[in-house]
Each structure stands twice: as structure tokens, then as C-alpha cells.
Amino acid sequence: MISRLDLRGTALSDLDNRRLREVLPRADFDVADALEVVLPICHAVRGRGAAAVREFGERFDGVVPDRLRVPAEVSAAALESLDPQVRAALEESIRRARLVHADQMPAEHVTDVAPGGRVGQRWIPVERVGLYVPGGLAVYPSSVVMNVVPAQEAGVRSLAVASPPQRDNTGVFTGYPHPTVLAACELLGVDEVYAVGGAQAVAMFAYGAREPGVGADGATLDNAGEVVCEPVDLVTGPGNVYVASAKRALRGVIGIDAEAGPTEIAVLADDSADPQHVAADLISQAEHDTLAASVLVTDSVALAEGVETALAERVALTKHHERVTAALSGRQSAIVLVDDLDAGQRVVDAYGAEHLEIQTRDAAQRARAVRNAGAIFVGASTPVSLGDYSAGSNHVLPTSGTAAFSSGLSVHAFLRSVQVIDYTAEALAAVGPGVVALSHAEDLPAHGEAILARTEGGTR
Structure with missing residues (x-):
């Protein structure tokens, strides 16, 4: 139902984020x-x-x-x-x-x-x-x-x-x-x-x-x-x-x-994670859309196998099982095996998930080290579905790796920053010679003349 991508033994440190993203699962969404x-x-x-x-x-x-x-x-x-x-x-x-x-x-x-x-x-x-x-x-x-x-x-x-x-x-x-x-x-x-x-x-x-x-x-x-x-x-x-x-x-x-773009979840997990929890969370995003992405990144083969078993059980029972099956079996979804959690952290940072769950023994510490994610859900008791509805956070989040340069919806999206500059005549006179010098360095002498008209009563 869900494919595996085995990156164990791969020198991830030799790949920049762009090249690593090309290896990772992602929906065709142009x-x-x-x-x-x-x-x-x-x-x-x-x-x-x-x-x-x-x-x-x-x-x-x-x-x-x-x-x-x-x-x-x-x-x-x-x-x-x-x-x-x-x-x-x-x-x-x-x-x-x-x-x-x-x-x-x-x-x-x-x-x-x-x-x-x-x-x-x-x-x-x-x-x-x-x-x-x-x-x-x-x-x-x-x-x-x-x-x-x-x-x-x-x-x-x-x-x-x-x-x-x-x-x-x-x-x-x-x-x-x-x-x-x-x-x-x-x-x-x-x-x-x-x-x-x-x-x-x-x-x-x-x-x-x-x-x-x-x-x-x-x-x-x-x-x-x-x-x-x-x-x-x-x-x-x-x-x-x-x-x-x-x-x-x-x-x-x-x-x-x-x-x-289509919704996506990435889960970074070790062998302390409950495979039933992980499977339920992967399904919760897969039910949105056949293009929804569900990705597990783990260093534990036992967890990967447990999640695969749990998915087979749970998908058959979920209401939108056809949609979920299509999403989980699509090229955008996979279980990614890595050598260790540090490699896993490198993978999820390159992936830049809309929703990133961290279900590891050191979840809070790893969450603080994440560089690219729309929202980070820390620990086994913080599933993505909580954030979709009632965590207090916002669920309008960057997708398709754009978390590397954009943010989720917040009050900042609706605000404009305006600078207000207020100088006295004395303050302008003090800094004026420097402005005049820079205006000539850029071959924009009229800029300097606008200063001199105020500080010396004329132009040069």
C-alpha cells in the first residue's frame, strides 16, 4: 500500500537540500x-x-x-x-x-x-x-x-x-x-x-x-x-x-x-513511537485528497513494519478508504528508512513538510533543531489533527517544500510594516556631510543637494 524508500548507507551530507528533495517523495503538482x-x-x-x-x-x-x-x-x-x-x-x-x-x-x-x-x-x-x-x-x-x-x-x-x-x-x-x-x-x-x-x-x-x-x-x-x-x-x-x-x-x-498545494504530513519517529498512532496520523492526512502526501521517516525497521501492518488494518475500516488508498500508494507517500535520527532530521529539513510530527524519545529537543516546517507537532500526544481544529495554531500552512522560505498564516500576513523617520534640523546637519558624500559616490548629486538646501541654504 505504501512504498519504502531506503536511504540507509546514503551519504546524505553530500547532498544539498535541493538534490535531496529530488530523491524524496512528492506529488506531481504544477x-x-x-x-x-x-x-x-x-x-x-x-x-x-x-x-x-x-x-x-x-x-x-x-x-x-x-x-x-x-x-x-x-x-x-x-x-x-x-x-x-x-x-x-x-x-x-x-x-x-x-x-x-x-x-x-x-x-x-x-x-x-x-x-x-x-x-x-x-x-x-x-x-x-x-x-x-x-x-x-x-x-x-x-x-x-x-x-x-x-x-x-x-x-x-x-x-x-x-x-x-x-x-x-x-x-x-x-x-x-x-x-x-x-x-x-x-x-x-x-x-x-x-x-x-x-x-x-x-x-x-x-x-x-x-x-x-x-x-x-x-x-x-x-x-x-x-x-x-x-x-x-x-x-x-x-x-x-x-x-x-x-x-x-x-x-x-x-x-x-x-x-x-496538496496537504502533507511527515513523521520523524524512532522505535519508541506507537505504530498505531503513526498509522492513524498518516491516514488522517491521506483522507483529504488522492494527492495528499503521508511520509514516515524512521531509523527503525521494526516501526516501519508495524506501521505497514497498522495501515493495512486501519485503511480498510476508514470511511474514505478509496481516497486514502490512492494517496498512500501514490508517489508522494512513502516510509523512508535512514541510518539514524540525525540523518532523519536532515531528511525532514530537506522535505520541509507542511505538518511535521516528531515522535522520538527526545522530541522536544529535535523540534527545536528543525529548520524547515510549516508547523511542528511535538510528542505522541500532539497529532496533526489537533492543529487542524483546536490547538490554537493555524492550519493554513506552506506546502510542497515552500516552508524553506515561507510561513503559515498569522496576523503578520495581514499587516504592513511602515517606517516613520523623524529628524530635527540639528540631527540632519550632523549626518548631512555623509549623505552628500554617498550621493556623489553613487553619481546622484541631487540627493545631496536636497540635504544642502536645508543645511546650508543652497546647492553646490
């Missing part, structure tokens, strides 16, 4: 390949607005809602009908996420660099953001929490959520996002929710969208009538390859958090 599909969608939404959004919704989701923006009464009904136990769990998830994300807020500071010369650092929230919540093979009210809470804690004034319309919804929810997603939005006080998914949602956020209008000659004009959605400054949230590709295509028109 955002660039999807651009051929995505670019026409983006262009159509830019030019034709709500009319194009509806057409793509019908084509890809098989349903067109009565209104792209979910009516307030529909969201209210979703919360009213929410299972009390699910509501309590969401409220606790929100509470914990608020605690963690509130503590992430950076402090403003001022540095005195010289007498009369000060440089301050301010943090200003993005004005308006679009938050994407996927809705394909599974339902993700937890992603509402993970997107909305850090944006709110950062102080973002205007929030809009988009999630695909569900063809199987019934009654008042027909053609709208899943009621549990709507209920989570209602719990968080988000009243601007759109029944739009895929690349067309990202394009709608980037360009805004209007209903068709009527021209001076009486002809119908797309994207010329009532405003459906105002453009945003930043789009965050996970999605499929088309969502990720649209974020890449529109970066620059909007800011983005990351190009999230």
Missing part, C-alpha cells in the same frame, strides 16, 4: 500547468464581472445560486440549525485561535539612532481582504476560523469570504456554500460571504464584480451595473491547483499568502 485554464477565467471575470462568475460556477460547480452574495437570513439559518456539539467545538476553536493570534501582534517601537534622529516602526493592517475557504471533497468550517481570526486580530476592517456553492445542498441552502461553513462565518461576525469557488473567486476578489447594466443605447453591458463585490487588497486561504494558479497569476494585482 501550478504553472494550470495557468492555461486559469488565465482565460481571470480575463473573463475582469471583463464581464458577475455574469462570468455565474457561468463558471455553473460549469465547474454544477449550480448557480440565486445571489452570489449569500443573504443574511441564509447564514443566520445555518447557525440556527448547527449541531450544538459542533457549535461548541467551533466556539472553542475560535477562543483558542484568538488567544494565540492576539499574542502574535508585533509591538510598535521607536529607535533613537542619534540625538534628534528617530526611526519608528508601525504596523498597519491591510484595508480589505478576501478569504478563500475550499469546499470540494470535504467541508472546511475550520478554514473559516483559520482565515478570519488572524485577520480580525490584525485589525482588518473589511473581510469577505468566498466558498464554492454546493450542488447537494437542499432547501434554503440550495446553491450556497455548505451550511456549516456559513454557520462558522456567522459565529465570527462575517456578513460578506460569496457562493463562488475556484479561480473565479480569486479573480472576483482581485478585480471586483458588477452585475450586467444597460448602456446609453439600451444594450446590455456586462460588468456595468450594481456592484456585487468590491476588489480586495489581499487574498488568503488554501484551495486546489486552480485556486493556487489564480493566486500566482494575479499576484501584483492582489497580495497573496501562499500557493498552497
